[in-house]
Amino acid sequence: MMERTVRMEMPIFYALLLFMIIATIIAVETKNLLSSVICIGAIGFGASLMFLFLRAPDIAITQIVVEVLGLVILIRATISRDRTFITGDREFFGVVVSVVVVLVIFLAGIKVLETLPPFGTAVFAETAGAASQTYVREGLEKTGAANLVASVILDYRAYDTLGEATVLFTSIIGATVILRRKSRKLLEEPDI
Amino acid sequence: MPYALCFLLFIIGLYCAVVKKNMVKIVIGIMVMEYSVNLFLVMLGFRTGGTAPIIGRDDIVTGGTLTELFINSSVDPLPQALVLTAIVISLGSLALMISICIRTYEKYGTFDITRIRRLKG
Numbered sequence: 001m002m003e004r005t006v007r008m009e010m011p012i013f014y015a016l017l018l019f020m021i022i023a024t025i026i027a028v029e030t031k032n033l034l035s036s037v038i039c040i041g042a043i044g045f046g047a048s049l050m051f052l053f054l055r056a057p058d059i060a061i062t063q064i065v066v067e068v069l070g071l072v073i074l075i076r077a078t079i080s081r082d083r084t085f086i087t088g089d090r091e092f093f094g095v096v097v098s099v100v101v102v103l104v105i106f107l108a109g110i111k112v113l114e115t116l117p118p119f120g121t122a123v124f125a126e127t128a129g130a131a132s133q134t135y136v137r138e139g140l141e142k143t144g145a146a147n148l149v150a151s152v153i154l155d156y157r158a159y160d161t162l163g164e165a166t167v168l169f170t171s172i173i174g175a176t177v178i179l180r181r182k183s184r185k186l187l188e189e190p191d192i
Numbered sequence: 193m194p195y196a197l198c199f200l201l202f203i204i205g206l207y208c209a210v211v212k213k214n215m216v217k218i219v220i221g222i223m224v225m226e227y228s229v230n231l232f233l234v235m236l237g238f239r240t241g242g243t244a245p246i247i248g249r250d251d252i253v254t255g256g257t258l259t260e261l262f263i264n265s266s267v268d269p270l271p272q273a274l275v276l277t278a279i280v281i282s283l284g285s286l287a288l289m290i291s292i293c294i295r296t297y298e299k300y301g302t303f304d305i306t307r308i309r310r311l312k313g
Contacts, residue, residue, distance in 0.1 A: 009240070017197040024201060024224050028208040033216055033303075040220055047227050054234050055244040055267045059276055066283045070223075077290045078216055098210045106203045113195045120240035124268045132237075132270045136263055140247050148245035148266070152273035164277045171284035175291040 012053055020046040033078040041071045058149050194235060201228035215293045215303045222289070226282045230275045237268025245269040 020043050027039035044067035051060040117123055124132040135152055145151035153161050205228060208221030242265050251262040293303065300308050 013194050014197070017194060017201070020227075021197065021201055021204065024204045024208075027220055027224070028204060028212070028217070033214070036217065036220060040223060043224065043227060047231055050231060051234060054238050055242055056234050056272045056275075057244055057246075059230075059234065059272055059279065062276055062279050066279050070283055070286050073287055073290050074216075074219075077294050095211055099207070102203055102207050102210065105206070106199070109199050109203075110196055113199060116195060116236075119194045119235065120238060122239035122242070122268065123236060124270070125239070125264070132268045135269055136245065136266050137258065139269070140252075140258065146247045148247070148269040149272045149276065152269050153276060157273060160274070160277055164281055167281050168284045171281075171288045175287045178288075178291045178295050 009053065013050070016046050016050045016053070020050075034075070037071065037074045037078055040074065041067065044070070056149075058147070195232065198228050198232045198235065201231070213305050215296065215305055218305075219286070219289045219293065223282070223286060226278070230278055230282075233271045233275050233278075237271040239265070239267055241265065242267040245272065 023039045023042040023046065027036045027043070030036050030039070044063065048060045048063040048067065051057075051063055117126075124130040135148055135156060139148045139151040139156075140146065143151040143155040145155070202225055205221045205224030208224065209218050210221075212218055212221065243262070245266045245268075247258065247262065251259050253259055296308060297303060302308070
């Protein structure tokens with residue numbers, strides 16, 4: 001049973017990754033903004049499935065919630081506004097230079113990825129003194145949480161979660177300030 | 193090889209953010225990069241045939257110690273916890289970027305960044 005699950009896994013990973021790449025290409029190249037946004041939804045749910053198969057159920061749940069909210073935000077931004085017709089391309093030279101630079105980054109990155117241990121080996125278990133070993137061994141005893149991810153985010157690295165909440169509220173304050181209809185200063189001296 | 197496909201996803205997002213002229217397309221490119229980085233970090237902690245880092249009743253020996261089977265098959269909980277944080281933050285940054293796009297559309301009537309003259313330095 002165990003052997004069969006292991007052998008079934010890799011094709012699922014490849015299929016999901018290819019699905020996500022195809023959805024990304026469609027999202028990048030289509031002219032209609034709404035279909036592009038829908039393709040983003042496909043990528044997000046593909047990523048959520050991928051997290052589920054990578055044994056990360058907490059992330060899969062969070063990813064679904066965040067994906068639904070993000071899709072609502074994106075559709076709010078694009079619906080009835082996708083009348084932007086991009087006429088003419090950027091300067092040919094600029095596009096060529098950016099494509100070449102992106103390709104060079106890709107090739108260099110592939111070289112770097114070859115130095116990583118192969119997919120499926122536990123890096124943290126073979127590194128002496130890795131923090132994750134402590135979390136796995138002593139998490140239940142020290143924090144009392146059966147879910148080790150919860151014990152990391154709420155106990156070992158609680159300050160990180162506090163910082164996350166701060167960043168989230170700051171960005172929401174920024175969004176409300178930007179979206180406010182008219183500020184007091186603009187009412188006094190109207191912008192031309 | 194899964195790492196390479198994940199990196200290809202990142203590169204497509206980078207291309208989209210650098211080359212496209214539509215503001216919403218640039219936001220989409222940034223989102224694709226966020227997805228691929230999250231995916232890569234979780235993939236680093238994966239081990240073949242592993243279990244989720246959640247302790248069940250069968251994994252505890254009497255006396256409160258964990259079985260060696262669980263310790264040797266659990267995936268890495270640390271990247272998962274940090275990616276959880278990153279996903280929520282990406283929602284906040286998406287809201288901020290989209291609100292900037294909406295304001296710009298109200299002011300200039302277009303998403304085309306070459307026609308938004310006053311953004312030029």
